[in-house]
Amino acid sequence: MKNNRFGSILFLVIILFFSSLPSGFAETVTVDSPTLNVRSGPGLTYPVVGQLLDKESLQILETEGDWLKIQFEQSEGWVAKWLTSSTDASEQPKEIVSQVDSLNIRSSPSVQSAVVGKMRAGTVATATGQEGDWISITYDGRDGWVFAEYVSEMKKTSFKQSDSEETVEQTTVAKEVTDPDKFTVAVETLNVRKKATQQSNKVTQIAKGESFTVIATDGNWVQIQLDKKKTGWVYSFHGHLSSKQPTSDTAVAEDQGIVTILTDGTNLRDQPSTSSPVVFRVNAGENYPIVSKQDDWYEISLPNGKQAFVAEWVVTTNDFSNTDSNESTETARVKGTLKGLTIVVDPGHGGHDRGTTGARGSIEKDLTLVTAELLATKLQNAGAEVILTRNSDTYVLLGARASIAQYHNADAFVSIHYDAHVDPSIAGFTSYYTRSEQQPLAEAINKGLASNISLRDRGAQFGDFHVLRENYRIGVLVELGYLSNYNEERQITTDRFREQATYGIYQGLLDYFN
Incomplete structure (x- = not known):
């Protein structure tokens, strides 16, 4: 007992x-x-x-x-x-994918260091280390550094359904075709490597349009027969796999190409619209065959046999067709309006990035979104084509924001923010530029704001901001007052202020383009 x-x-x-x-x-x-x-x-x-x-x-x-x-x-x-x-991660090197075109590879982790190469959107490199906001990589046989904001780590898993925790095993182009027989090159030149890794020695180069017999697949890599004795490995993103076997009713036409996802958590939707329900979310580096193109959306084929839509501004493509569907026709510029212009409006922060919190509790990410939506309405009414970098409480990488402007060949990029300072007496609005060619737009918008709002005018100033520095389009970042100033916060969080401020920005854009 x-x-x-x-x-x-x-x-x-x-x-x-x-x-x-x-x-x-x-x-x-x-x-x-x-x-x-x-x-x-x-x-x-x-x-x-x-x-x-x-x-x-x-x-x-x-x-x-x-x-x-x-x-x-x-x-x-x-x-x-x-x-x-x-701590459970594999010791094998990580692979990262570029989210933007012409990503600078630098000799050291600094924007002042020499550019030793560039990465196209969707291309893959091997990450070898990290120092602060910089990642050291090996790409095409050379070492260098890239800014972490503009790349994503490639995931081994595939897409997840938005309404469940069910995970579908790895999806790659190699898995989209049952027992592929042929690999056809879709880029101008493609490196063939000894092993299925970016760090492996280069065997040779092959050219666009050449086809090779497939021996094996390993994740995103395909082993091909180069000649009677020699084999090598190529990255499946840069070509098209085909099979002699009969395909199902959901088979993809061979000349449609593939999309490569640029950002983790990219939404796949039921219909080609941002208001359509999200049916899956996918990660950077994953690629899917194109079924069709509808305006600014690709219909893509998923490994479960279903189709979904993805916006073309969040992917890069290997398009094998000879169509001119990607060529845009420019609308004539009409003086006194914004007709014929494309303007990207960027509501700062979002998602886990709240921005600053005001003295009275206001949250910057919420204010920037409602302000940006009001500005977008004014610009659209004046005839402009307007693209918002986000239209909900989601986090968008800084590199992706700049990439959206570049993808749409935007005539102007306007980033909306609200300011803060440790000194609560600091007040006023500021219009920032980073490159000299952006200064006239910043000055025009600042002038438009000054004539419409009663805050202290801090002028158009230089500021080293990612969304302007790495943006090849003309852009401005506007700080519409200080949330850290108790009295100013009370004023700038009103509907009346937003109406006046967005009209001032609109007027500045109109003056700049006229």
Whole structure:
């Protein structure tokens, strides 16, 4: 009886011990940045309560979006998930995909260093390390550095249904065709490598239109027969796989090409419209055969036999057709209106990036969105084609925002923000430019604002902003007052102010183009 009682007590002690451990006990990550800020809450606007160093091991207590709650010293804190790496991750090098065209590869992690090469949107490189906001890569046999905002890590998994946790196993072009027989090159020149990795030695180069017998597939890589004795591996993104076997009713015509996803969490929709329901979400680097093209949307084929639509401004394509469907016809410019112009309006922040929080509790990401939507309406009424970089509370990478402007050959790019300062007495609006050719637009918009709103005019100033620096279109970043100033926040969060401010920006654009 005594032994049974002792055994029961021991059993209860064991249960209490394990139940007292924090949830996610076995789940740990390591810091993947030279320094990592620990914040009091899950967002960039929460105060920094400490710092961690590279390679430190962290135990996850809780997750909220892209933020991890961790044990920190004698308390708890939050860190950005994207600056950590899983301790269970494979030691094999990661592959990253460029989200923008003409991404500069630099000799060292600095914008002042020499450009040693460029990456096209959708091309893949091997990541070899990271230093702050820069990633060291090996690309086409050379080493260099790229800015982390403009690339995404390629995932091994495929798309997820938006309304369930069901994950479909890896989807690649190699898997879209059952037992592929032929690989046809779709780019001007394509490197053939000894092994299925970007770090492997280059065997030779092959040219557009050449076809080769497929020996095997390995994820996104295809092994081809070069001649009677020689074989090599090529990346499946840059060609088309075909089979002699009969195809199903959902088979894709061979001349339609493929799309490559540029951003993690890209929405696939039921119909070609941003208002259509999201049926899947997919990650950067994944690629899908094109079924058809409808205006600014691609209908694509999924591995489960279904079709979905993806917006053309969030993908890059290998289009094998000879059609001129991608050639746009320019609308004649009409003086006194904005007809014939394409303007990209960028509501700053979004998703996990709240922006600044005002003295009275206003959240910048919410204000920028409603302001941008009001501005878009005015510009559309004046005849402009307007593209919003986001139309909901979602996070869009800085590189993707610039890429949207470049993809649409925008005549102007306007990024909307609200400011903050540690000194609560600072007030006023500012129009920023980064490159000299952007200055006239910044001055015109600043003049339009000054004639319509009563805030202090801080003028058109130089500012080193990613969305302007890496944007080849004419752009401006507007800070519409300080949320950190209690009285100014009360004024700039009203409908009346937004109406006046957006009219001022519209007037500035009109004056600039006239």
